[in-house]
Amino acid sequence: MNIGNHLMMARKRKGLSQESVAEKLGVSRQTISKWETYETLPDICQAKTLATIYGISLDELITFDSDVQELQDIIKN
Numbered sequence: 001m002n003i004g005n006h007l008m009m010a011r012k013r014k015g016l017s018q019e020s021v022a023e024k025l026g027v028s029r030q031t032i033s034k035w036e037t038y039e040t041l042p043d044i045c046q047a048k049t050l051a052t053i054y055g056i057s058l059d060e061l062i063t064f065d066s067d068v069q070e071l072q073d074i075i076k077n
Contacts, residue, residue: 003062004038010054010061011036024053 011021011032018032025032025046034040042050051061 002038003041004036006063007042007050007061008036010050010056014054016053021050021053025049 011018018036019029022029022032027046031040035042041047047061048058051058054061
């Protein structure tokens with residue numbers, strides 16, 4: 001599971017729509033969609049607000065399963 005899927009699952013667990021989350025953050029629904037499809041990622045301030053909206057810690061929000069190769073690729077770039 002990538003972080004986008006994790007963001008989507010956290011939102012759905014709270015029973016929120018992309019539109020309602022976007023409104024709370026002052027971004028478009030398309031922005032939320034792009035985060036959830038892993039096209040882009042929220043910045044740290046947005047991620048902190050998302051964690052608050054979803055009722056979880058920032059650490060829980062950004063924790064996701066990934067393999068070692070994926071992490072190494074991220075570190076190299």
